[in-house]
Amino acid sequence: MSVxxxxxxGLARIKSAGGPLHLICLxxxxxxxxxxxxxxxxxxxxxxxxxxxxxxxxxxxxxxxGVDAAGRDTLSRLLLGARTSLLGPLGVVAFSTVAGTAxxxxxxxxxxxxxxxxxRSTELVFAFPGMLLAILIVSVYGEGLLAPVxxxxxxxxxxxxxxxxxxxxxxxxxxxxxxYQVQGHSALQICLRHVLPNIAPIVLAQSAVNFGYVLMxxxxxSFLGVGVPALTPDxxxxxxxxxxxxxxxxxxxxxxxxxxxxxTVVAFNVVGExxxxxxARRSA
Numbered sequence: 397m398s399v400x401x402x403x404x405x406g407l408a409r410i411k412s413a414g415g416p417l418h419l420i421c422l423x424x425x426x427x428x429x430x431x432x433x434x435x436x437x438x439x440x441x442x443x444x445x446x447x448x449x450x451x452x453x454x455x456x457x458x459x460x461x462g463v464d465a466a467g468r469d470t471l472s473r474l475l476l477g478a479r480t481s482l483l484g485p486l487g488v489v490a491f492s493t494v495a496g497t498a499x500x501x502x503x504x505x506x507x508x509x510x511x512x513x514x515x516r517s518t519e520l521v522f523a524f525p526g527m528l529l530a531i532l533i534v535s536v537y538g539e540g541l542l543a544p545v546x547x548x549x550x551x552x553x554x555x556x557x558x559x560x561x562x563x564x565x566x567x568x569x570x571x572x573x574x575x576y577q578v579q580g581h582s583a584l585q586i587c588l589r590h591v592l593p594n595i596a597p598i599v600l601a602q603s604a605v606n607f608g609y610v611l612m613x614x615x616x617x618s619f620l621g622v623g624v625p626a627l628t629p630d631x632x633x634x635x636x637x638x639x640x641x642x643x644x645x646x647x648x649x650x651x652x653x654x655x656x657x658x659x660t661v662v663a664f665n666v667v668g669e670x671x672x673x674x675x676a677r678r679s680a
Contacts, residue, residue: 500560
């Protein structure tokens with residue numbers, strides 16, 4: 397994917413885009429993030445508070461979204477689960493974006509043997525499914541958020557590095573790069589102060605799209621029982637726990653977290669793709 401960018405600072409070119417779908421998705425994503433940040437104050441009950449005598453009760457004034465098979469308040473678990481469900485993808489995207497950008501920048505700028513070594517290394521990572529890598533690491537180190545985050549960060553790094561490499565190769569042919577080289581600027585100065593700001597918007601747009609996919613991957617791992625521990629509020633784990641409720645004819649505790657996962661993934665994908673489209677139109 398290659399975008400011909402102008403020489404103005406890249407981040408300054410991104411402005412708010414119109415369109416009802418984009419605005420709805422942007423608003424929903426912001427609402428989910430805000431709910432995750434304020435979850436400890438918004439949750440009406442302890443998310444792990446067990447009340448077996450009230451298990452599988454439907455919505456009521458005391459429990460607006462009902463309770464699960466263990467008698468835990470569904471609304472409280474959804475709010476606190478947003479924190480875990482967003483924190484994991486944030487860690488994966490942050491690491492893969494920083495490391496992938498550094499690898500792609502070095503490969504695209506230096507070229508030669510370094511480009512060959514880095515490109516072949518990322519292709520090897522592509523050949524190994526990220527979910528399988530996460531399951532293997534979790535089987536060694538046990539349940540928790542750290543192991544799958546590290547595994548998926550490694551799996552998503554090539555997506556960012558290959559995109560960055562292609563953008564850097566295009567930027568190297570621009571006249572401004574030759575002008576700075578003639579003026580005696582070092583390669584590091586040109587890359588960090590001029591090339592990187594120009595490719596940053598499209599890299600960040602890709603990271604926004606990756607965020608949604610990582611959220612889905614981590615939710616899938618939790619649903620398989622190899623993600624976060626059993627008592628940790630998490631949307632994927634709630635879907636896993638809700639299987640018992642579905643069997644007893646009370647699907648709400650499983651449907652709600654599943655719907656939030658789908659809507660959040662779609663929201664981040666739409667926002668990321670719209671961001672990329674805005675960069676392409678402004679640089680055309």
